[in-house]
Amino acid sequence: MHLAVWTYEGPPHVGAMRIAASMRDVHYVLHAPQGDTYADLLFTMIARQKARPPVTYTTFQARDLGGDTAGLFKAACADAYDRFRPAALLVGSSCTAELIQDDPGGLAEGMDLPIPVVPLELPAYQRKENWGAAETFYRLVRAFAGPSAPPPGTARAPRAAGHRPRCNILGPTALGFRHRDDVTEIVSLLGRIGVDVNVVAPLGASVADLARLGEAEMNVVLYPEVAGVAAAWLGRTFGQRTIRAIPIGVLGTRGFIAEIAEAAGLDADVLLAAEESRLPWYSRSVDSTYLTGKRVFIFGDATHAIAAARVAAKELGFAVVGLGTYAREFGREVREAAAEYGVEPLITDDYLEVEAKVAELQPELVLGTQMERHIAKRLGIPCAVISAPVHVQDFPARYSPQMGFEGANVLFDTWVHPLMMGLEEHLLGMFRDDFEFHDGAAPSHLGHAPTPRTEPAPEPALAVSTAAPAVAPAAPEPPGQPGWTPEAEKELGRIPFFVRGKARRNTERFASERGLVRITVETLYDAKAHFSR
Amino acid sequence: MNHPSPLSRLAPRAGALSGCAEGEVIHERGQREVFCGLTGIIWLHRKIQDAFFLIVGSRTCAHLMQSAAGVMIFAEPRFATAIIDERDLAGLADANEELDRLVTKLIARRPDIRLLFLVGSCPSEVIKLDLSRAAQRLDSVLSPGVRVLNYSGSGIETTFTQGEDACLAALVPEMAEAKAEDRSLLIVGALAETVEDQFRRLFAEMGVGPVTFLPPRRAAELPAVGPGTRMLLAQPFLADTARSLETRGAKRLAAPFPLGMEGTTGWLAAAAEEWGVPRQRFDDAVAAPRRRAAIALAAHRERLEGSRIFFFPDSQLEIPLARFCAAELGMTPLEIGTPYLHREHLAEELALLPAGSRIVEGQHVERQLDRCREARPDIAVCGLGLANPLEAEGITTKWSIELVFTPIQGFDQAGDLAGLFARPLSRRDRLEV
Ligand code: SF4
Secondary structure, rough: OOEEEEOOOOHHHHHHHHHHHHHHHHHHEOOOOHHHHHHHHHHHHHHHHHOOOOOOEEEOOOOHHOOHHHHHHHHHHHHHHHHHHHEEEEEEEOOOHHOOOOOOOHHHOOOOOOOOEEOOOOOOOOOHHHHHHHHHHHHHHHHHHHHHOOOOOOOOOOOOOOOOOOEEOOOOOOOOOHHHHHHHHHHHHHHHHHEEEEEEEOOOOOHHHHHHHHHHEEEEEEHHHHHHHHHHHHHHHHEEEEEOOOEEEHHHHHHHHHHHHHHHHOOHHHHHHOOOOOOHHHHOOOHHHHHHEEEEEEEEEEHHHHHHHHHHHHHHHOOEEEEOOOOHHHHHHHHHHHHHOOOOOOOOOOOOHHHHHHHHHHOOOOEHHHHHHHHHHHHHEEEEEOOOOOHHHHHHOOOOOOOOHHHHHHHHHHHHHHOOOOHHHHHHHOOOOHHOOOOOOOOOOOOOOOOOOOOOOOOOHHOOOOOOOOOOOOOOOOOOEEEEEEEHHHHHHOOOOOHHHHHHHHHHHHHOOOOEEHHHHOOOOOOOHHHOO | OOOHHHHHHHHHOOOOOOOOOOOEEEEOOOOOOOOOOHHHHHHHHHHHEEEEEEEEEEEHHHHHHHHHOOOOOOOOOOOOEEEOHHHHHHOOOHHHHHHHHHHHHHHHOOOOEEEEEEEOOHHHHHOOOOHHHHHHHHHHHOOOOEEEEEEEOOOOEEHHHHHHHHHHHHHHHHHEEOOOOOOOOEEEEEHHHHHHHHHHHHHHHOOOOOEEEEOOOHHOOOOOOOOOOEEEEOOOHHHHHHHHHHOOOEEEEOOOOHHHHEEEEEEEHHHHHHHHOOOOHHHHHHHHHHHHHHHHHHHHHHHHHEEEEEEEOOOOOOOHHHHHHHHHHHOOOEEEEEOOOOOOOHHHHHHOOOOOOOOEEEHHHHHHHHHHHHHHHOOOOOOOOHHHHHOOOOOOOOOOEHHHHHEEEHHHHHHHHHHHHHHHHHHHHHHHO
């Protein structure tokens, strides 16, 4: 048993729902109690989808448990087929149904439905949402691409002369972080490289599309969390090349173009030479000097976190002070990346651990999920969201990809936006006694928010309630903390609020390391000198 | 009905209504699209300010809480989930020891907690984890500093608001014994604090009292109960709580629910009558707020009159809401879905519904959607999973959950309640895209 306040991932059947909801003609019959129908709102409220996800829940109740829950399941399958006429049926259990062991797969297969049934075994007490999505996608791909697989060991026929190379784009799903726009961006980029797209899956695909997956010569795996397993199987079965470069940021996109061009035997030098993103120039322009060495903490799914670290360090000139993921399945990749930046990797799905880490590191910018946005807000640190789990705000009306050259522009804007502008920061330092530069002064372009935040969306009244103390007291005060003299306290108050927390902590650490009981103005400046070495 | 409702004596009766107490109730079975009782924690943890709710369940339960809450609040919660994992199921870990370990950690971290609820879920019930024994065991260690109670919010036992019922029912045995001669009025069901205060003032003016509330704002303020206790239900979903209170000697005052001007009048009147308040004093007490409510309602009535409304089952508030919409706003309920119909507690409400109202208990969501599409109501009241899809089909909706989260009871909220129905329609009127 473990304690969870917020979770980064839902249960694995929610991953399966994301696949079903991505596709055009698949229906999912889920053996589950009524409360599990909450998952519909993820799609209809968060992603604002216009249709309910294609899911039928059996909604068994306690009184059914002694009776015929299997019969209930079969009736639900029959009803779902009659009503929705899908091309294929996914069947499986939620956490509760797993315990009553009705075997949905066996039951549905025994019904002789006129459509293929794909049974899902998603161990709910062991696995989580992304695993469930990956497993479901893999099962579907195997079920429908499998029949056209060549005999094992068959070499792939070379592309016919005069034909453009073709690829599949794998991994985008419903509820993915900006997947909709990433697909548009990458399809267009591939077109400019000279590669045609055979199938995009699961987002927008039909069962018939899955059956055609083998026709492409390579698979672009945009989101390995969802498509990694399926792509590995496709690679083995059809001799397809897997493109692993993640086109996030300018470097990532260039690496992606180079990998595709190499795999397809195309020349991409012209495309690579053209500066298609504004990010490189914006980063070099003098106004961006103030971004230099900004301390940034990064947390998210592995793909986005690793890519964000590279963009932060190499494209914006930030200093990566923390890097982590909740996706344990990708722990190795994140550890390698963390080693590159010389930071301790944080592999955890415990929100409180992440909060404690952010409080300890006191970064100047947090790049994370909606959870980290919440943490950052509480700690008064600017934040931008880079990864699922998603929130309604992560489905902007405007075109806003994370991938490709336009994606790089979006990253520059959204990460820099929450920060103080360069000259503004200096003015605050110089005129800190000016009454308008009081504690609550936020970056001037961010409206009236009392603390910097990524978006001005009003939080409902309850969110600002002071009734509930934090579950995790942020960095508990060690006993015997040195005391501040009133003068020192006053001087501290003149330090702009966005660095004041750090100054306070550093000074206290400096003082207690030296066994000082009182912090004077002198101590404050001594500490400043000490830490600025 | 064999006794006239207080409303009929004290409030002017709406002409067109002839009552449907004998009307047909259709029972439906099929896929339900309703939250489970865990969801009640979202408002209960705000209401009882020193209580913590520890769900013993699965990742699904944790995800439900986060998703349902995430749409509405994202503050630091006083709830969490103890997620059962494969080690617990395989017997590699003793679930009770695990629970003790987590609770000890939790209490150490949150010294402000006075009341801890262990909340059962579908998985904890199916594996027969005995949370009442666990609660007793932990209580014997942690009390008096922290009381530990339990109830079930599982989806196999409870729908949405029944979670509050189960929680309040768990509090009843903890209530002190009131002396038989101590007369008091107990208001049962979570209300917003402003609404509580308004009712307190009204009862004081009428000379009805002392008045206590369940749930209280703090665990230590749990009221006493005894044969002198008269209870007024503020919410229509409190079957178990009312039954437990009755076994403690309390008597329920039959009344409509305090929704709208007439509902509130009837509700207050039930207590006034029990306390023998003279008619004039009652009228004087309610005159001003009734006048305000009438003005507030008139503004919305103009837009809503004649509109046809369709209720999907959600909170069990559907019948009182339909009665309010019909009687005070001139709307026509096409179908009133409710997850569960408590005929006794709703007798006064049923009597006030327009004759022939179609009431559907239970749910078959697909058939109900078919009926809704067929009926083309002007507004449909439904859960979050259905709202946008219906809007996309051109049917204006009101999320039912907002009716549970917004203060809608009492005179001064009658206009706000009407506004909740009027706003989606006025939005439709404004938008030209
Ligand atoms: S229906 Fe059951 S399993 Fe699902 S969230 Fe509710 S209590 Fe948990």
